[in-house]
Amino acid sequence: MAAKIRPLIAGNWKMNGLKSAGLREARNLARTMKKHGKPGCDVLVCPPATLLAPLRDAMKGSHIAIGGQDCHGNEGGAHTGDISASMLKDTGCAYVIVGHSERRADHGESSREVRAKAEAAHRAGLRAIICVGETAAERKRGQTLKVIGKQLADSLPKGSTAKNTVVAYEPVWAIGTGLTPTVEDVAEVHASIRSRLRRRFRDDGAAMQLLYGGSVKGSNAAELMAVANVNGALVGGASLTAADFWPIVETCI
Ligand code: 13P
16 A cells, blocks of 8 residues: 655735735734644645745744745746745755746746746655646636646656655646536546656656645645645645634644
């Protein structure tokens, strides 16, 4: 039997959070975690870049990791407004999200670019959380598994391992809408992702953490986390306050 995969509960704050509220919530989260003891999952917060260093300091000693929301595929140079994977590492990040559907849509990022970003993350010693997911129109046309298969094939670097890569399935239509797929639909997509990863990366593919993301909240987290091949969650709106995020972390305790 395959070894149990340790879950990861990750919060993606997106473009939300100023210093006062952000620090308050990070301290609340660290305090809550301390009170309950180390949970049976990895916990990660990905704030906007402006809050990485303050949150790192505010959550010191809490076992809560910090991560970036994106990185450039190059190490450095003339790329105004961008941030490199090694800069994130240098600031104390352990993870970086790449290929989020909002980046793919708002910035026209292709899976090739996403792969370059993931490679940069690996070179810098970060774990890349690589996002995939279908749009509502693609689901309606019955193309969900095909679209995700192509995104996986094109976005994951050759050197992906269970240690340096996490895959997040985020149906675009479920993000920020309050809609979620049925547990049967999540099970079908995650089983398909697992089998593709296993075929390509062998034991590493079998051991990679697969997250579900899209309108995860305290009230539906336990049900989603119980689905086969779901090894955690990538949470947007419900990660912004400790009061909303903690019940999701708690499903892993
Ligand atoms: P919501 O949880 O707000 O739907 O966002 C999901 C997401 O995009 C996390 O990356």
